[in-house]
Amino acid sequence: MYLAFSVLVLSLLGSGYGSAIPTEACKRTLYVEHTALIDIAEHHNCILQIETDQNHVLRFSLVNGEHFARAQEFVSIYDGIGDESPIIRPENQIRHEVGLKLTESVYTTKSVAHLRFKKKPNLSLKLKIEKAVYCPFNLGSESQCGRVVDANACYCATFTKRGQADHTTYCRDNGMKLLSIQTANEEEKLYAAWDTLVYFWTSASHNKTSGTWSWESTMANIYPGYANWAPFEPNNTLIDGTCMAIKNGWYDEPCINLYDAICELQPEDVPDSTTAASTTQSTTVEPTTVIFFSGNSNLH
Numbered sequence: 554m555y556l557a558f559s560v561l562v563l564s565l566l567g568s569g570y571g572s573a574i575p576t577e578a579c580k581r582t583l584y585v586e587h588t589a590l591i592d593i594a595e596h597h598n599c600i601l602q603i604e605t606d607q608n609h610v611l612r613f614s615l616v617n618g619e620h621f622a623r624a625q626e627f628v629s630i631y632d633g634i635g636d637e638s639p640i641i642r643p644e645n646q647i648r649h650e651v652g653l654k655l656t657e658s659v660y661t662t663k664s665v666a667h668l669r670f671k672k673k674p675n676l677s678l679k680l681k682i683e684k685a686v687y688c689p690f691n692l693g694s695e696s697q698c699g700r701v702v703d704a705n706a707c708y709c710a711t712f713t714k715r716g717q718a719d720h721t722t723y724c725r726d727n728g729m730k731l732l733s734i735q736t737a738n739e740e741e742k743l744y745a746a747w748d749t750l751v752y753f754w755t756s757a758s759h760n761k762t763s764g765t766w767s768w769e770s771t772m773a774n775i776y777p778g779y780a781n782w783a784p785f786e787p788n789n790t791l792i793d794g795t796c797m798a799i800k801n802g803w804y805d806e807p808c809i810n811l812y813d814a815i816c817e818l819q820p821e822d823v824p825d826s827t828t829a830a831s832t833t834q835s836t837t838v839e840p841t842t843v844i845f846f847s848g849n850s851n852l853h
């Protein structure tokens with residue numbers, strides 16, 4: 554009886570191989586709001602569908618920090634849920650022009666993925682799944698993008714000289730926002746990536762009427778908060794239309810000046826075009842029946 558049952562499940566899996574979700578027997582869905590951890594051994598021979606917010610991507614790494622290739626023996630990650638979804642392999646990952654090398658993780662290009670668990674590891678091997686943003690490879694020849702500050706966000710420098718307002722439009726046209734700086738660490742990493750030789754526009758501007766500096770991208774006032782004015786700066790604030798550019802410190806400059814700029818995209822940025830529909834935490838949606846079976850399946 555047990556043997557017959559196993560064979561039935563295996564054949565269901567076998568015949569379904571190549572389709573999105575081969576069997577209901579062992580199907581689970583995981584919604585990733587921020588981060589989720591899963592133990593590879595617990596999902597042995599199962600298929601897990603992973604989802605995160607629209608317009609985001611998923612990042613997979615091993616909790617112990619090992620190179621992602623270590624996981625490939627036990628689980629295959631597919632970019633998407635359709636039949637044609639390719640397996641994500643570390644060696645095929647797009648390497649960005651600047652920033653972190655990130656050989657320990659892989660990214661999807663979509664907000665959904667599915668995982669086929671193959672071999673059971675003989676020790677605990679935990680997979681970390683995080684909501685990240687897509688990082689464009691090229692926004693044109695005069696740009697450079699990368700995971701400059703952390704593994705889940707993306708920054709792009711553009712070396713075309715434009716006024717601050719035109720750079721705001723340029724970033725938005727590419728699904729990003731003109732830079733807002735939150736911490737000294739973030740600013741230091743930007744200088745490490747792109748040096749301090751020229752001005753880069755940020756989204757900060759001064760409102761002469763209210764007398765306040767704010768980040769246009771995030772609508773947040775700069776004070777109270779992190780600030781890093783260069784000595785004797787700001788010194789232009791009586792002039793109308795003053796914006797803030799960085800060059801190893803902050804400088805207030807007429808917004809019409811033509812400088813380079815940095816665009817950014819953070820996982821928590823909700824794209825303007827979509828309504829924030831996500832209300833869920835990271836949860837595993839348990840199927841009505843979960844059947845674990847013995848023996849090697851023919852999953853690849």
Ligand SMILES: *[C@@H]1O[C@H](CO)[C@@H](O)[C@H](O)[C@H]1NC(C)=O
Binds near residue numbers: 675676
């Ligand atoms: C686990 O498997 C690895 C090879 O994948 C082997 O080197 C190691 O000795 C095994 N450990 C145990 C406790 O069986």
Ligand SMILES: *[C@@H]1O[C@H](CO)[C@@H](O)[C@H](O)[C@H]1NC(C)=O
Binds near residue numbers: 760761762
């Ligand atoms: C500047 O501040 C004033 C007073 O708070 C406000 O009414 C106005 O809309 C602000 N201007 C801009 C461009 O945000």
Ligand SMILES: *[C@@H]1O[C@H](CO)[C@@H](O)[C@H](O)[C@H]1NC(C)=O
Binds near residue numbers: 789
């Ligand atoms: C503000 O300071 C910068 C140097 O930090 C200088 O080039 C600029 O002329 C100053 N602007 C005014 C209005 O004093």
